Amino acid sequence: MALLEVKHLGISFGGLRAVDDLNMSIEQGSLVGLIGPNGAGKTTAFNLLTGVYAPSEGTIVLDGESLVGKAPTEICKSGIARTFQNIRLFTKMTVLDNVKVALHNHVEYSLAESFFHLGKFSKREKEMDERAIDILKVFDLDGQADVLASNLPYGKQRKLEIARALATEPKLLLLDEPAAGMNPNETQELMDTIQLIRDKFHITILLIEHDMKLVSGICEYLYVLNFGMELAHGEPAVVLNDPKVITAYLGE
Incomplete structure (x- = not known):
């Protein structure tokens, strides 16, 4: 059984059909891309998967x-x-x-223990510090643990956001345009990091991305949206050479 099964998913905003009959099956441990031109419904699909929007229909x-x-x-x-x-x-x-905030998703001590620093509080805080540092090491951010997030360079802020998401111990990690605003060197480093966290933490990854070098370089399977509808799906080499996909991106 696939880790994520999406069937006939759809949502409308007034008269606009933002996502229409979306079907996806994503296997455990896979690295999958959701691509399409601007306004295709990709982020709306992410918002449906994460409960920001309730679907009009589908599962x-x-x-x-x-x-x-x-x-x-x-x-x-x-x-x-x-x-x-x-x-x-x-x-x-x-x-x-920033990372410890996400680790509190699994907090086990009571409000009273937290307020008075009693019971499990000190032990759990120490454990969270150690766990947060371990995660930051994956992103080469452990040496900047005490730096304010606002003082990090842009590329490292991107990495920190992924590290924070990883700290919630997800089964499925959704990355929304992780390479946006990055230079080519940062993008290559990001590609290596994404593959590392998938392999190290055995996490399934679904990403939205416009950088086709990144998509073709790390994704094992692609879904393409256009005007909220699934246009194509399959292996990257096939999908990225599909005339329908090329036309959608070129706007012809």
């Missing part, structure tokens, strides 16, 4: 559990984490604390 099943009707916080705890096209960090918090 979303993660590891055998239906996600339709669940709040974003519930879906996060069920195993989906995401990043955003526009970076969303706690800019006035340190790099370490």
